[in-house]
Amino acid sequence: MTTTTELTGLSETTLLRFATAGSVDDGKSTLVGRLLHDSKSVLTDQLEAVQRASAGRGQEGPDLALLTDGLRAEREQGITIDVAYRYFATPRRRFILADTPGHVQYTRNMVTGASTAELTVVLVDARNGVVEQTRRHAAIAALLRVPHVVLAVNKMDLVGYQESVFAAIAEEFTAYATELGVPDVTAIPISALEGDNVVEPSGRMDWYGGPTVLEHLETVPVSHDLAHCHARFPVQYVIRPQTAEHPDYRGYAGQIAAGTFRVGDTVTVLPSGRTTTVTGIDLLGTPVQEAWTPQSVTLLLADDLDVSRGDLIAPTPDAPATSQDIEATVCHVADQPLTVGHRVLLKHGTRTVKAIVKDIPSRLTLADLSLHPHPGTLAANDIGRVKIRTAEPLPADAYADSRRTGSFILIDPSDGTTLTAGMVGESFAAPEPVRSAADEGWDF
Structure with a gap:
């Protein structure tokens, strides 16, 4: 079990946001549960609750899918409906995981979960191969510019761990994803139910010499260098306390979407196009000389401009066109x-x-x-x-x-x-690999 003390020691490790996707019954929730269980990221009381729920359903062992399928409707139907977010860590990396639904009806939730991901795990049932929903999830991952895709060919135990089955599925999916413009595809044969190649290497697939799912998640390169991107500051709120101490205070609060802002920067307020200068930056009530994404700050400007919620503040030299x-x-x-x-x-x-x-x-x-x-x-x-x-x-x-x-x-x-x-501006032509995938996505 990972303790708070251990997590504190991981403050300097990198963070990976990743999402799972796949068709109904491909085993996404079981994979996530196995990943959490075998990496010892499950609290004892959580595991005991799952064991009780599994026993109540007549199952001999714990159903690890219940670690993520938290809604009552999900447990009754045996499907994932909502996006289930889980946070866990290993000595090598911290993770934010979005377990997304596989049913066509809940594709919007897959879009939500993948919009902030740096890696997407697409599951395929080894018995069914690449199906329409697999293609849809690959297309969404490509359009969202998720830089890394893992093809997890699941339920290999049900096809006798045959290398030929895995090879055919991996070849078909990789060709399809490459045509979409996905810059990096890694195929891994697994059995989430039995634990093969999830955290520990499988002794029943000695023909496979690649990484396990967790090993790949721990070592895939990620970039969080958003501080050097074009600076963008969407205004969320205008602060005017009008107190005796600060009678003329007018600040513009929000979260820096990308880049770095510094006192003295010449900035343009959009869509009005008015230009001014940053005279101050308040971070948690303390004046600072610079701030960067994803910090939430208050910008102070030199001129008394008409700035309101919805406006965008950007450095004048690289302000976007309206x-x-x-x-x-x-x-x-x-x-x-x-x-x-x-x-x-x-x-x-x-x-x-x-x-x-x-x-x-x-x-x-x-x-x-x-x-x-x-x-x-x-x-x-x-x-x-x-x-x-x-x-x-x-x-x-x-x-x-x-x-x-x-x-x-x-x-x-x-x-x-x-x-x-x-x-x-996106098109169906193959996109270039993204500069950084750590940016925030939509807030549905």
């Missing part, structure tokens, strides 16, 4: 279809504006990656290109430059339902 026309690749996540002429709300950073879908140029066919031109509509789980006209100009970066300020969601104005997750 436009009312956005072209993007989207994953439609709602049951209600998205159509040309659809009036929506577009949420970008801390700003929400009215918008209209002007065109849907193409829809991606997952089977062969061909494009269906001008479909006119996108149904649930479709991936396609859209052109959107906003009521107000937005300072949107290309998603290739910033996963946070290059992303948006479309919202139904009548009931607040999330309709679509979008990536500005």
Whole structure:
């Protein structure tokens, strides 16, 4: 069992955010449970609760999937519905894990979990091979620019641990992911139920000489160098205490999305385009000379400008252009279809504006990656290109430059339902590897 003291000693180790994905019954929750159990990251009372729940269902041993399937509906149906976040650590690295649903109906939750991930584990049932949902998850990982993908070919115990079965699935998936533009794919044969190649190497697959899942997670290179990216500061709140001590205080609070801000920097407030200078930075009530992502700070500016929630502050030399026309690749996540002429709300950073879908140029066919031109509509789980006209100009970066300020969601104005997750400027052509994958994603 990992103790608080041990975790404290890991403060200097790197952090990896990763997500799991796969079709229903491919064994995602069992893999996560096995990973937590065999790496000794499960508290004793948690394991005892799982053992009791498993015994109540007539099972001889603990059902490790119950370590992540926490909702009552999940346990009753035996499926994952919500994104289950788990935090654990080993002596080599700290982890934030998002166990995402496999059912087509909950694809939006997979998008949520993978939007902040630096690595995605895509599970495939060795008996079924690569299926449509596998392709959909690979396409989403590519569009979200997740830099590392692990193909975990699960349930190898049910196919006699045959190397030929694994090799055929790995070859098909790798070819597909490469065509999508995924920069790094690692295939690992596993049995989550039996523990083969999850934490410890399997003695029943001596033909495999690669890393276990945990070994790969501990050693895959990750970059958190967002402090050197283009600086972006979405304003969340304007602070005006109007106290006797600070009668003229006006600060702009928020979380730095990327880059570093320093006192004395010349900055531009968007979308107005007004230019000013940073005269102060308050961090937890203490003045500092500089601050960087992902710190939450208050910026003080030299001029009394009209700045409000939803505005973006950026260094003047590399401030993004503003436009009312956005072209993007989207994953439609709602049951209600998205159509040309659809009036929506577009949420970008801390700003929400009215918008209209002007065109849907193409829809991606997952089977062969061909494009269906001008479909006119996108149904649930479709991936396609859209052109959107906003009521107000937005300072949107290309998603290739910033996963946070290059992303948006479309919202139904009548009931607040999330309709679509979008990536500005993305296309179905193979993307370049991302500069950094530690940026924040959408907040659904």
